Amino acid sequence: MALRILINGSKGRMGQALAAAAPDLGLKVVAALDAGDDLAAAVPGCDVIIDFSSPAATAHVLKVARSHGKAVVLGTTGHGEAEKKSLRRLAAKIPCVWAGNFSVGVNLLFALVDRAAGILGPDYDAEVIEMHHRFKKDAPSGTAERLLEIILTQRRLGRKALRHGRAGLTGARTDSEVGVHALRGGDVIGDHTVLFAALGERLELTHKASDRAIFARGALRAAGWVAGRKPGLYDMQDVLGLK
Ligand code: NAD
Numbered sequence: 001m002a003l004r005i006l007i008n009g010s011k012g013r014m015g016q017a018l019a020a021a022a023p024d025l026g027l028k029v030v031a032a033l034d035a036g037d038d039l040a041a042a043v044p045g046c047d048v049i050i051d052f053s054s055p056a057a058t059a060h061v062l063k064v065a066r067s068h069g070k071a072v073v074l075g076t077t078g079h080g081e082a083e084k085k086s087l088r089r090l091a092a093k094i095p096c097v098w099a100g101n102f103s104v105g106v107n108l109l110f111a112l113v114d115r116a117a118g119i120l121g122p123d124y125d126a127e128v129i130e131m132h133h134r135f136k137k138d139a140p141s142g143t144a145e146r147l148l149e150i151i152l153t154q155r156r157l158g159r160k161a162l163r164h165g166r167a168g169l170t171g172a173r174t175d176s177e178v179g180v181h182a183l184r185g186g187d188v189i190g191d192h193t194v195l196f197a198a199l200g201e202r203l204e205l206t207h208k209a210s211d212r213a214i215f216a217r218g219a220l221r222a223a224g225w226v227a228g229r230k231p232g233l234y235d236m237q238d239v240l241g242l243k
Contacts, residue, residue: 002026002027002028003026003027003028003047003048003223003224003227004027004028004030004045004046004047004048005018005022005027005028005029005030005046005047005048005049005050005220005223006029006030006031006032006033006039006042006043006045006046006048006049006050007019007029007031007032007033007050007052008033008034008039008049008050008051008052008053008057008061009033009034009051009052009053009054009057009076010032010033010034011034012034012052012053013212014052014075014212014215014216014219015032015034015052015053017212017213017215017216018050018052018216018219018220019032020213020216021213021216021217021220022220025217025220025221025224027220027223027224030045030046031043031045031046034053035053035054035057039060039061039064040064040067040068043064043065043068043070044068046070047070047071047223047227048070048071048072048073048223048226048227049061049064049065049070049071049072049073050072050073050075050219050220050223051072051073051074051075051076052075052076052219053076054076054078055076055077055078055079055083055138057076058074058076058079058087059086059087059090061074062074062087062090062091062094062096063090065094065096066090066093066094069094070094071094071095071096071223071226071227071228071229072091072094072095072096072097072226073096073097073219073222073223073226074091074096074097074098074099075099075102075215075219077100077138077141077142077145078137078138078142081159088233091233092231092232092233093231094231095226095227095228095229095230095231095232095234096226096231096232096233096234097222097223097225097226097234097235097236097238097239098233098234098235099218099222099235099236100141100142100143100145100146101141101142101143101146101190101215101236102214102215102216102217102218102219102221102222102236103207103209103214103215103218104214104218104240105207105209105214106143106192106207106209107218107236107237107240107242108242109147109192109194109205109207110146110147110150110237110242111237111242112205113147113150113151113194113205114150114154116194116196116203116205117150117151117154117155117196118154120196120198120203122155122175122176123175123198123199124196124197124198124203125173125175125179125195125196125197125198126151126155126178126179126194126195126196127178127179127180127181127194127195127197128140128144128147128148128151128178128179128180128181128192128193128194128195129181129183129191129192129193129195130143130144130181130182130183130190130191130192130193131182131183131184131185131188131190131191132182132183132184132188132189132190132191133184133185133186133187133188133189134184134185134186134187136184139182139184140164140180140182141182141190141192143190143192144180144182144192147192147194148162148178148180151178151194152178155176155178157176157178161176161177161178162177162178162179162180163177163178163179163180164180164181164182165179165180165181165182166179189209189210189211189212190208190209191206191207191208191209192206192207193205193206193207194206218236218239221239222236222239225238225239226239
């Protein structure tokens, strides 16, 4: 029997991309909900909830999934740090795949950046640049946040090391900072560059998304993977076997 999925945030850009891609991957959309709809009423008929809605909805989605014993694929971004901590605890009680980016290429970029940041020492200045469409509500993107986490972990730096844009008399760049730059405009689906710049050379690792379908296909693949799995918080690296 086809896996039954519930899409939360169905009227949005991602919700529509998910509904369009599901049949090709053999998945059945049994419910398509948006703001104001009754999630708890629709959940019993599905196997997996796929949520690409609003960060304000995440805790509710996880709680409803838990009370009905359902798996969740969570794509929504834009949560605060403290909020993420408590959501992670909640998500670990059900089978849940949570990823700031469901594309296969980006997940490989995560692995490559981890490797590069480990090999290239602090004399290679690391900066993360992202660009998204003019409608995106949060910054930096969830993907940029993950890239930053990878670099900070490799460099043993805390979040205080982050420099969000620079303006005015900032002084010379130090070894213990990581720059973050969020560009917004037009219809850009999602570009991410990690730059390692030393005196004499520069390495740039770039991923460019040109079709939202890559995230939808990745999230649907994650739904197939997580259904029936034991409770735990997983990410796309688990789904793709990149760990
Ligand atoms: P969007 O604004 O086009 O769509 C969001 C939809 O969610 C809207 O239809 C809105 O009405 C609905 N919504 C808002 N609050 C809701 C609630 N409480 N319950 C149910 N539905 C609700 O946004 P989008 O571009 O489709 O992106 C949605 C989210 O997914 C954003 O957080 C975005 O950053 C994230 N995103 C993640 C990935 C990924 O790979 N993880 C990729 C693209 C987008």
